[in-house]
Amino acid sequence: MADAPSLADKATLIIDGRGHDYTVRTGTVGPRVVDIRKLYADTDVFTYDPGFTSTASCQSKITYIDGDQGILLHRGYPIDQLAEKSSFMEVSYLLLHGELPSSAELDTFSNTITRHTMLHEQLATFYRGFRRDAHPMAVMCGVVGALSAFYHDSTDITDPEQRMIASHRLIAKMPTIAAMAYKYTLGQPFMYPDNSLSYTGNFLRMTFGVPAERYEVDPVIESAMDKIFILHADHEQNASTSTVRLAGSSGANPFACIAAGIACLWGPAHGGANEAALNMLREIGRPERIPEYIARAKDKNDPFRLMGFGHRVYKNFDPRAKVLSKAATEVLDKLGIVDPVLDTARELEQIALKDDYFVEKKLYPNVDFYSGVILSAIGFPTSMFTALFALARTVGWVAQWNEMISDPDQKIGRPRQLYVGAAQRDYVPVNQR
Numbered sequence: 001m002a003d004a005p006s007l008a009d010k011a012t013l014i015i016d017g018r019g020h021d022y023t024v025r026t027g028t029v030g031p032r033v034v035d036i037r038k039l040y041a042d043t044d045v046f047t048y049d050p051g052f053t054s055t056a057s058c059q060s061k062i063t064y065i066d067g068d069q070g071i072l073l074h075r076g077y078p079i080d081q082l083a084e085k086s087s088f089m090e091v092s093y094l095l096l097h098g099e100l101p102s103s104a105e106l107d108t109f110s111n112t113i114t115r116h117t118m119l120h121e122q123l124a125t126f127y128r129g130f131r132r133d134a135h136p137m138a139v140m141c142g143v144v145g146a147l148s149a150f151y152h153d154s155t156d157i158t159d160p161e162q163r164m165i166a167s168h169r170l171i172a173k174m175p176t177i178a179a180m181a182y183k184y185t186l187g188q189p190f191m192y193p194d195n196s197l198s199y200t201g202n203f204l205r206m207t208f209g210v211p212a213e214r215y216e217v218d219p220v221i222e223s224a225m226d227k228i229f230i231l232h233a234d235h236e237q238n239a240s241t242s243t244v245r246l247a248g249s250s251g252a253n254p255f256a257c258i259a260a261g262i263a264c265l266w267g268p269a270h271g272g273a274n275e276a277a278l279n280m281l282r283e284i285g286r287p288e289r290i291p292e293y294i295a296r297a298k299d300k301n302d303p304f305r306l307m308g309f310g311h312r313v314y315k316n317f318d319p320r321a322k323v324l325s326k327a328a329t330e331v332l333d334k335l336g337i338v339d340p341v342l343d344t345a346r347e348l349e350q351i352a353l354k355d356d357y358f359v360e361k362k363l364y365p366n367v368d369f370y371s372g373v374i375l376s377a378i379g380f381p382t383s384m385f386t387a388l389f390a391l392a393r394t395v396g397w398v399a400q401w402n403e404m405i406s407d408p409d410q411k412i413g414r415p416r417q418l419y420v421g422a423a424q425r426d427y428v429p430v431n432q433r
């Protein structure tokens with residue numbers, strides 16, 4: 001029998017003079033949570049928390065963030081160690097299965113993913129329905145949602161094997177889908193995957209190769225790209241992951257759920273910030289103009305924000321930004337690229353970090369601040385940045401979706417509200433209004 005909760009495990013809420021006790025649960029690390037699932041039944045009262053700033057929407061074993069310390073762990077492993085020593089395939093296995101793979105497990109996993117990289121040929125026709133100037137994220141939302149119309153044998157969410165096949169398909173096909181979205185905007189032929197290449201090398205070839213020429217994968221670019229994928233692989237219960245979980249909580253198929261996640265990621269406050277950050281750095285153009293933009297970011301009457309700065313959870317350096325800041329210099333040096341945008345970014349960071357406004361509000365560079373500089377050096381247009389984020393985050397989304405489906409506490413997500421509209425009133429015919 002479980003021990004009775006001690007005082008420290010209990011929270012008492014007094015409503016209308018009556019106390020109601022709730023269990024306080026403790027995780028491995030991080031803030032404790034008050035389990036208020038019975039609150040409404042007990043008291044007829046809801047909690048109000050728009051933006052979920054004080055709400056744990058689920059329990060999870062996948063990713064942990066300590067925003068004050070600037071720590072990000074995947075299955076317990078620090079992100080900087082994974083970025084330095086691991087590969088995106090290995091991190092994908094880790095996120096999905098909970099442990100680092102043995103060498104044989106990694107080979108089998110990589111092989112399985114490689115065997116799923118091709119798309120149903122009919123999907124190429126689907127692309128042709130889009131305008132050539134469509135944003136890659138618009139194409140990705142549509143094509144990923146459409147996968148459920150093509151892969152009927154992996155949409156039964158009650159079957160763990162079908163769930164795993166759908167997960168493998170999504171991780172494997174996302175590079176093909178993103179590369180095809182890019183090729184389509186250029187009017188170039190789609191490139192079929194080449195199974196002799198790594199996950200990341202294959203994506204680079206499908207994006208930058210053409211059928212008329214042999215494409216040599218540059219190891220510097222391959223390694224930088226793989227690191228970027230690792231850094232974006234998962235991030236706890238962020239907006240798009242919560243969207244995937246909420247969509248999945250109704251029993252929707254995994255392709256539809258991931259399409260919903262892509263739609264959410266697109267917003268400029270979330271994944272769309274990497275595109276916005278580089279556009280902003282280019283607009284600033286030279287260090288002399290930085291004070292003007294800092295002043296705008298601080299002006300309450302100006303909607304402008306420093307893109308790539310600030311985070312809901314990190315109130316210290318985003319550990320991913322630290323890795324990317326170093327990688328930006330390394331990649332540009334190795335590729336022999338001199339980009340004044342990197343100088344502008346470094347200067348802007350220094351000025352902002354000393355400015356009272358940013359210090360007081362604890363606004364630090366986030367993952368999107370330096371990623372764009374690297375992606376641009378590799379040759380991607382800004383419109384592809386968020387599509388790359390979606391590609392990498394797919395593994396996090398499917399890991400979280402699988403975890404949610406297997407969780408015995410899982411229920412359809414159904415928030416309530418504080419209703420402030422009109423009270424009940426009688427309909428008035430139009431000629432009497």
Ligand code: CMC
Binds near residue numbers: 268269310311363368
């Ligand atoms: N520039 C200027 N002021 C800012 C910024 C910024 N980038 N970010 C936050 N603030 C201010 C904001 O005006 C507010 O001030 P006040 O308290 O006086 O009203 C205060 O800081 C708190 O901001 P908030 O919007 O209430 O905080 P939030 O936790 O709801 O928002 C955020 C977090 C990431 C949406 C926000 O910092 C932001 O819009 N940043 C720029 C966009 C960005 O870089 N997004 C990428 C996030 S990391 C990758 C990802 O999640 O996809």
